[in-house]
Amino acid sequence: MSLMDVQNVSKAFREYSSEWKRVVRWFGVPTKPSEENWVLRNVSFSIGEGEAIGIAGQNGAGKSTLLKIITGTLLPTEGSVTVNGRIAAMLELGMGFNPELTGRQNVYHAAGLMGFSEADIDSVIDEIEAFAEIGNYFDEPVRTYSSGMQMRVAFSVATAYRPEVLIVDEALSVGDAYFQHKSFDRIRTFREQGTTLLIVSHDRTAIQSLCDRAILLENGAVIKDGNPEEVFDFYNAIIAEKDNSTVKVRKLENGKAQTKSGTGEATVISASLLNEAGDSVYTINVGEPVRLAVDIAVKKDVEQLVLGYLIKDRLGQPVFGTNTYHMNQPLNFVQAGSEYSYTFQFRACLGIGSYSIAVALHGGGSHVGHNYEWRDIVIMFNVVNMNREQFVGVSWLPPTVSCTK
Template sequence: MPAAIEIDDISKHFRLYHEKYTSLKERVIHLNKIPYEEFWALKNVSFDVNWGETVGLVGHNGSGKSTLLKCIAAILKPTSGEIRVRGRVAAMLELGAGFHPELSGRENIYLNAALLGVSKKDVDLRFDDIVDFSELGPFIDNQVRYYSSGMYTRLGFAVAVNVDPDILLVDEVLAVGDENFQRKCFDKVEEFQQEGRTIVFVSHSPDIVRRVCDRAYVLDHGKVVGEGTAPEAISILREFQAKGSGLASMIASINEDSTSGQGQAAAKEEISVPDERVMVGQISVAFPGISGAGHLTPGDPLTVKVSYSATKPISGVLVGIQLFDQKGDVVFGTDSDLMGLEPLDVDTEGELEFSFPSVAVSDGLFSVAVGFTSARDQRIYDWQNQELAFKVISNGKSTGYLKLEPRLIQNGEAVPFRS
């Protein structure tokens, strides 16, 4: 059976204009030739999405995820290659897409549904369901120009899921909805999955990708650099975030030469495992002095324990650590060199601890990544991550992302605490 979506070696480029000639004189002087730079948003992307699958697209900002989704939705036309989509597609892309600001919510429901190929008669039958799902009944006859971003999201998603699509394309727009509406959307996504519909999902949140997607593709500067189950793809993404994008250029150079025997030999040489290597074993966390609680409060101590093994005793080893939030953003990172410590001498096996006297972050789930590199040539021996390693719950003394302890001074005197 043919796949629901077939993406065959597509590329998409844009022209970036750094100068703009507005007058007739300027255009005549420059012979109407405006200098531009070619930017490839996608390069040689190929994969299939089978019927009933939920596939995620992950990557850094500017990696090409949203451009690829727009190509699948036929909003953008690929510069080269071909995309074959079978079935009715409903796309929930950037905020406000498919809406006219001067029309009311009611009128925009019919407009948006018409753009998705749904007749007025069918919209009449589903109109009440759309309004009920969006929870915008009192505002449905107001112009959408006065809607908040959350209201835009509610209305757009309500239309997309109520036009009976075979394929649902969802971009990061769900991140602007409130928690209750997000839960409602995910319930609907799960309902679609049980009905065997196909979903392509773009998100920066590893938790959402793990929760929703069967598998995922990792994009880096317009190229697919990894794929696998959702946890495997998140792990690949984390490695790219930790190491930078050098790996992508290495893969590209290998692929370009792979048509020749020399290129294939180079590829094998690049990916061969060196004789000298330090490997990350188990990563675990402990909360010193805290008994019974399965979480931290801001300011509590944290210990990250790492076991390791080596192919042989090795000197001149650096160890690094990074903490990630639920979106995959790095909230903290350092290594033994940045800490001003001597390079390590490691035996064939052992254990290390990173001891944090105080974790100065507020609410959230955090992941930990640990890696070993060579102090001599900066070669990465190994890098592994522990997903959702620990949880921090605010004690209510502050809001925001960081846990800071300011002092309040009035006229040179510290304001006393309440008795």
């Protein structure tokens, strides 16, 4: 049985020429609105128990509206949402807080709206206060709080009891780095205990580290639902290519999905990872010197040509990336028909694991401006520890040590 079912949910915000027309529509009288704006269209998905789902999309894609419908603070125009479990939600910052009440008083109020008795809240109020870590401000009016302090109290009360479903919007992004780490640690603990997670974020790393599935919204519709790495590669491509006309996805022999986009003024002919002997390699030692060789062809005259690469770990999270613009080596006024060979040399100071390399050809400091070609998963390689000291992590940063007495 699914813990949550979202079936053909659509939402329209309507304007009427008079309030009377709005009122009579409530009683079932057909009334044509003067203006109608559909922000969600036929959104459907199911979430299983213990699953972690990330929702991504550009501003205005409908993410926050969808979460409000799921939590019941907004009614859908069409469709339905079924939830089998208790929801704890972190949506708009301070939503439901009375600015004239203290943090402590707001905790009792908010937890009461979540269905907890005063005795229930009494049993956890000290833990909520300790987790929020705002000191004496806990007994001061919320109007004196910073946005980060509001978020601390809101998150602490929303997660005082482990919910069946935890929904987190971008609210956590206003907190300081320390509390963000603390919050995500609690979210991970809930996940391990079986809580279903629904998180909205522009932070690719947060979603890919927490979630096993991602949903991409665009113009109020689901355009991608699947592996977080594939979804964010696709998301990255449509951000670079606003009309989405050049975005292509193909399955590789290893089962991975490669996303490619760009307007085609320049293209990658070949790319390979080479060892010191000049041989192509797919398995390298920790810290081994390697070269990334990329051959490109220019199809049309371009004002500026920049080549960049990005190393990603097995989850698709960025490990390191740079480009010739930031290295002060862009090519300017490049003519059609030109071909170039690039070589990037570096030591693979990476942890043990599987990695991929994406490459991009563009103008300016980023592929978002003038994206000639972006390709994910151009190269895949493995890093093994053949002769280094044992260590853990995604980076090899060997220290020296001294000890005095």
